Amino acid sequence: MQPPVRHFAIVALRKAGALRFLSHLDYARALDRAIRRARLPVKYSEGFNPSAQISFASALPVGVGGERELCQIELERPLNADEVLRALAPQLPDDLAVVDVRVVSGRQRRHLSGLERADYEIELSPDPDLGMNLLEDAVGAFLDAGTWPVLRETRSGTREVDIRPGVHELHAITPGSGGGGPRLQMSLALQQDSLVKPSEVVEALRRLIADRTQGRVGVDVARVTRLGMH
Amino acid sequence: MLPDHLLHQVQAPARYIGGEVNQVLKPDDVPFRVALCYPDTYEVGMSHAGLRVLYEVVSRRSDAACERVFLPWTDAIALMRAHDLPLAGLESGTPLAEFDLVGITLQHELTFTNVLEVLDLGGIPVRAADRHGPHPLVIGGGPCAFNPEPLAHFFDCFVIGDGEEALDELLDALAALPESLRTRAGRTDEARRDVLERLAQLDGVYVPAGYDACESAEGLLIPEPRDDRFPARVTRRVVRDLNAQPWPLAPVIPHTEAVHDRAEIEITRGCTRGCRFCQAGMIYRPARERDLDLLVEQAERIIDHTGYDELSLLSLNCPDYTRIGELIDALHQRLAPRRVSVGMPSARVDTFSVGLAERLQRVRKSGLTLAPEAGSQRMRDIINKDVTAEDLLAAARAAFRSGWQRLKLYFMIGLPRETDEDVLAIGHLIASVLSAAREELSRAAWGRLKLNVSVNTFIPKPHTPFQWLGLADRQTLERRYALLRAAITDRRVSLSLSGIDAGILEAALARGDRRLGAVIESAWRAGAIFDGWRECFEPGRWHAAFAEHGLELNACASRLLPVEARLPWDIIHAGIAREFLAAELDRARRGEPTPDCRAARCADCGMRALVPDCPPITWPRAEAGA
Ligand code: SF4
Numbered sequence: 001m002q003p004p005v006r007h008f009a010i011v012a013l014r015k016a017g018a019l020r021f022l023s024h025l026d027y028a029r030a031l032d033r034a035i036r037r038a039r040l041p042v043k044y045s046e047g048f049n050p051s052a053q054i055s056f057a058s059a060l061p062v063g064v065g066g067e068r069e070l071c072q073i074e075l076e077r078p079l080n081a082d083e084v085l086r087a088l089a090p091q092l093p094d095d096l097a098v099v100d101v102r103v104v105s106g107r108q109r110r111h112l113s114g115l116e117r118a119d120y121e122i123e124l125s126p127d128p129d130l131g132m133n134l135l136e137d138a139v140g141a142f143l144d145a146g147t148w149p150v151l152r153e154t155r156s157g158t159r160e161v162d163i164r165p166g167v168h169e170l171h172a173i174t175p176g177s178g179g180g181g182p183r184l185q186m187s188l189a190l191q192q193d194s195l196v197k198p199s200e201v202v203e204a205l206r207r208l209i210a211d212r213t214q215g216r217v218g219v220d221v222a223r224v225t226r227l228g229m230h
Numbered sequence: 231m232l233p234d235h236l237l238h239q240v241q242a243p244a245r246y247i248g249g250e251v252n253q254v255l256k257p258d259d260v261p262f263r264v265a266l267c268y269p270d271t272y273e274v275g276m277s278h279a280g281l282r283v284l285y286e287v288v289s290r291r292s293d294a295a296c297e298r299v300f301l302p303w304t305d306a307i308a309l310m311r312a313h314d315l316p317l318a319g320l321e322s323g324t325p326l327a328e329f330d331l332v333g334i335t336l337q338h339e340l341t342f343t344n345v346l347e348v349l350d351l352g353g354i355p356v357r358a359a360d361r362h363g364p365h366p367l368v369i370g371g372g373p374c375a376f377n378p379e380p381l382a383h384f385f386d387c388f389v390i391g392d393g394e395e396a397l398d399e400l401l402d403a404l405a406a407l408p409e410s411l412r413t414r415a416g417r418t419d420e421a422r423r424d425v426l427e428r429l430a431q432l433d434g435v436y437v438p439a440g441y442d443a444c445e446s447a448e449g450l451l452i453p454e455p456r457d458d459r460f461p462a463r464v465t466r467r468v469v470r471d472l473n474a475q476p477w478p479l480a481p482v483i484p485h486t487e488a489v490h491d492r493a494e495i496e497i498t499r500g501c502t503r504g505c506r507f508c509q510a511g512m513i514y515r516p517a518r519e520r521d522l523d524l525l526v527e528q529a530e531r532i533i534d535h536t537g538y539d540e541l542s543l544l545s546l547n548c549p550d551y552t553r554i555g556e557l558i559d560a561l562h563q564r565l566a567p568r569r570v571s572v573g574m575p576s577a578r579v580d581t582f583s584v585g586l587a588e589r590l591q592r593v594r595k596s597g598l599t600l601a602p603e604a605g606s607q608r609m610r611d612i613i614n615k616d617v618t619a620e621d622l623l624a625a626a627r628a629a630f631r632s633g634w635q636r637l638k639l640y641f642m643i644g645l646p647r648e649t650d651e652d653v654l655a656i657g658h659l660i661a662s663v664l665s666a667a668r669e670e671l672s673r674a675a676w677g678r679l680k681l682n683v684s685v686n687t688f689i690p691k692p693h694t695p696f697q698w699l700g701l702a703d704r705q706t707l708e709r710r711y712a713l714l715r716a717a718i719t720d721r722r723v724s725l726s727l728s729g730i731d732a733g734i735l736e737a738a739l740a741r742g743d744r745r746l747g748a749v750i751e752s753a754w755r756a757g758a759i760f761d762g763w764r765e766c767f768e769p770g771r772w773h774a775a776f777a778e779h780g781l782e783l784n785a786c787a788s789r790l791l792p793v794e795a796r797l798p799w800d801i802i803h804a805g806i807a808r809e810f811l812a813a814e815l816d817r818a819r820r821g822e823p824t825p826d827c828r829a830a831r832c833a834d835c836g837m838r839a840l841v842p843d844c845p846p847i848t849w850p851r852a853e854a855g856a
Pocket of ligand 1: 502515516517622747827831832833834835836837838844
């Protein structure tokens with residue numbers, strides 16, 4: 001028997017400003033309520049505790065912004081992207097705005113599970129001691145390293161993981177004219193088995209920079225933004 | 231309030247960012263800026279319906295802006311102090327000291343040190359006497375304002391009773407003042423005193439600086455008006471018609487999960503069942519209701535504006551709403567298609583109430599709460615709790631038959647004239663609930679049965695028939711809690727007992743006089759904060775603070791007062807006559823009931839002095855045309 005045809009809206013949201021500080025749970029609840037206020041015909045699960053069928057590509061850590069955070073909303077009936085956008089957009093605060101909406105109908109149940117990488121931009125606090133040469137040197141050394149083991153706390157204890165294969169791209173970018181410090185852009189693995197957190201890459205660079213300056217120069221993160229997932 | 235780099239360092243930073251859906255932002259140049267504060271965490275304060283109502287009252291005025299203020303958790307307080315950042319309103323980030331009015335709701339004695347922390351962190355001198363002309367006026371309200379004396383040093387005034395009309399009138403009065411008094415900037419100390427004197431003329435407003443605390447024969451400090459500009463007694467405000475009062479239809483939706491994170495409608499206010507221990511039952515008389523059609527309309531609008539999936543009915547006693555069955559059905563009919571569940575926090579102990587709960591929780595049987603309050607019939611007669619063991623068992627049986635497998639039962643110990651046998655009777659009652667469950671439930675359901683038994687210490691409160699009695703002494707409480715623990719061993723029962731030390735402090739503060747101001751300040755300076763939170767509460771600080779001022783904490787809590795004595799809270803006329811309270815105390819001693827005046831005749835509690843046609847609702851009410 002063929003699975004039934006399902007209808008989805010794939011929504012990209014921008015999580016910015018102070019709303020970066022919503023936890024993933026708070027963010028999910030805010031979106032759920034906005035969808036209810038928008039009166040979108042969302043599909044609910046069966047059973048005693050029916051819940052709206054909304055799922056997310058990946059949770060953002062508290063304090064991290066997102067330019068294109070993806071979620072899929074299953075609908076009772078097909079709508080066009082414009083209808084979803086027009087209903088939902090006025091219900092969301094400015095710092096949690098809809099970027100775009102795509103709709104799909106078909107037998108597939110999951111539309112966000114194939115995403116492999118997440119791109120991040122990390123702005124560092126300005127520091128005269130942390131010049132571009134030093135930063136680029138550390139980035140180069142990290143990329144040249146064949147492996148980069150880090151320790152991760154898991155439910156079953158501490159485990160050693162090699163993050164190097166999951167760092168697909170890493171660049172240092174000169175501070176812009178509008179003030180602020182240098183930036184790092186990186187593309188990191190998103191899938192469970194190879195996932196790398198941006199904080200782990202920053203920690204690696206922090207150690208490399210400390211080694212090069214006898215611990216004189218630190219790395220202070222001002223802002224982390226996930227640019228997108230693909 | 232906290233810059234980004236500090237937000238990264240605190241737990242639950244979303245508490246501090248503001249900008250919630252439905253918050254009301256006003257232009258910078260509105261004449262009055264009002265901060266409304268619940269002196270506890272964001273999650274607790276955002277759950278409080280009373281604050282939401284007052285937010286609505288102020289926000290809908292064109293001449294005033296309203297902002298919310300909560301007490302940051304200790305991690306954020308430490309950072310704010312280290313970086314010299316003042317406590318500020320969530321809406322605009324305006325520091326507390328720059329508001330015209332700071333209203334603080336006093337819901338619980340164990341938030342008193344939080345009040346001082348809020349003021350100090352906001353850059354406002356904690357003592358009213360140390361404030362200057364331009365400082366905000368600090369106003370208290372809520373149930374603890376019914377004995378304002380322990381906090382008299384810290385507040386410029388208190389508003390007693392229902393706040394909707396009173397706050398509006400207070401703002402009207404301020405708006406009518408001449409420029410030199412009204413505007414905060416440049417106001418002289420004398421002008422400030424002048425403003426307070428004028429506010430003291432308003433009904434329901436108590437300005438403690440207008441009263442000297444004089445020692446009575448019993449050694450209590452009793453406030454006496456300095457001169458005839460200050461009334462001899464301040465009469466509580468009562469709104470006669472709830473339908474005419476505002477109710478927030480687009481409440482601010484908390485960012486983080488509040489303790490009560492749901493839509494709420496207030497179906498009734500006040501209760502005349504007359505439980506003798508219950509302060510709310512005495513100070514919010516008479517019972518008043520909102521009309522059914524209005525409630526259904528309000529419920530729908532709130533759901534439209536919030537997207538909540540849960541609606542809760544607010545009342546001291548939901549099943550007492552005269553058309554409760556119809557209301558539940560109407561709400562269910564409108565809201566079920568929108569996947570909104572309707573909940574009723576309190577169920578009376580009878581099968582009727584269980585039937586109502588059954589209509590609400592048709593599929594999802596989360597849990598049912600019943601409050602018999604005491605274990606023995608003798609004890610329930612003393613406290614005028616009109617419930618028998620048969621009522622409880624019938625209610626429990628009905629619940630089990632309808633499919634509930636989780637029951638929550640509320641009891642109190644340390645009640646007046648209680649004996650060890652009365653406490654053991656709680657154990658017997660639970661045993662009979664268990665055997666009822668065994669008979670009613672299938673084997674599988676019996677295996678899943680859970681009884682949550684919650685036991686609190688009875689605290690004598692002002693304006694109740696037990697106001698003259700002391701808290702049971704520590705040894706007695708310890709023994710009775712131990713007896714209870716030993717008597718209840720079934721693994722299906724989980725027992726949660728309230729802390730004895732917190733109860734002693736609550737009792738001492740509840741019936742305190744003006745001397746306690748210095749004690750509270752000492753405890754706070756020694757680090758007391760969030761006393762209602764087990765992880766923060768340290769009784770040692772409080773014992774030391776009482777001792778520092780020549781007082782003994784346990785003795786203050788347990789002090790018995792003569793019925794003829796003048797009491798510190800007599801300055802507040804709550805509506806109930808002292809003679810009624812004294813007569814109720816006598817009837818308690820004899821175990822005599824006082825029936826609900828809605829169903830029987832008026833018990834002459836004194837409320838007719840405030841509401842001449844009391845009771846506004848009679849029971850059973852003749853429905854027009856029905
Ligand atoms: S005055 Fe009479 S009717 Fe009114 S609340 Fe008191 S006892 Fe009830």
